Amino acid sequence: MSQRPSATLALALAALSGAGLSQADDDYIVLASTTSTEASGLFDAIIPRFTEKTGISVRVVAVGTGQAFEIARRGDADSLLVHDTDGEETFVAEGYAAERADVMVNDFVIIGPDGDPAGIADAESVAEAMRRIAEVEAPFASRGDDSGTHRAEQRLWEAAGVEPGGAWYRELGSGMGPTLNTAAGMDAYVISDRATWVAFANPQNLTLLFAGDEALFNQYGSLLIDSARHPHLRHDLAQQWHRWLLSAEGQRAIAEFEMKGQPLFFPNALAD
Secondary structure (H helix, E strand, O other), X not given: OOOHHHHHHXXXXXXXXXXXXXXXXXXXXXXXXXXXXXXXXXXXXXXXXXXXXXXXXXXXXXXXXXHHHHHHHOOOOOEEEEOOHHHHHHHHHOOXXXXXXXXXXXXXXXXXXXXXXXXXXXXXXXXHHHHHHHHOOOOEEEOOOOOHHHHHHHHHHHHHOOOOOOOOEEEOOOOHXXXXXXXXHHXXXXXXXXXXXXHOOOOOOEEEEEOOOHHHEEEEEEEEEOOOOOOXXXXXXXXXXXXXXXXXXXXHHHHHOEEOOEEXXXXXXXXX
């Protein structure tokens, strides 16, 4: 598997380290989060509102969910906002987080060439769509980076009874945007979170072909790092961020964020 995610992680942490040296007296937290929240523009929309209210800035390390967990386990992030509920619950059970809360939802979608060679657009379920792709060995671009999207993809293959592999299945080891770019270049199928797809500027022949199955539900959670595990972190500031996300003001900020006239995330306060 590609080592590019590790290189990306190292560069992101190095950049944050430099920022910390130049603004050592500022009130700030380091937030480890997913590429979808960053690439969609959500943070550009909501973080300034949080900072204006509290005076706390938020420095985002946008990586795959698996790497976000890794950063937090090492004590290199004050807070987490990720999208792998099973992994998040494990993170809490292992004692790394004191609290986890649902923040917002959207969904995963299957993107593919507009000619739809596997014929997934009329599939009755996502499992059937995945099986059709595998049966005809249509090119498929996988993030292959242990992100929340990659973990969801693996669960979908398993539920479909498929073990993907061979020349048609490309594990890229890259973020969602670069994976969509590769898929566009090779006319491949790909699973994306809806927010990144809507924000994606280079679709070429790609189009949204399948959505709507309950198995494509995509929950995002905020986690408070356990203060006993990593006492050096900015727990008081991180708690203010966590509480703000769950507050009426934070949930409203999420609800008001749109791209191309579409809401991209639905706060849990409005999703129930």
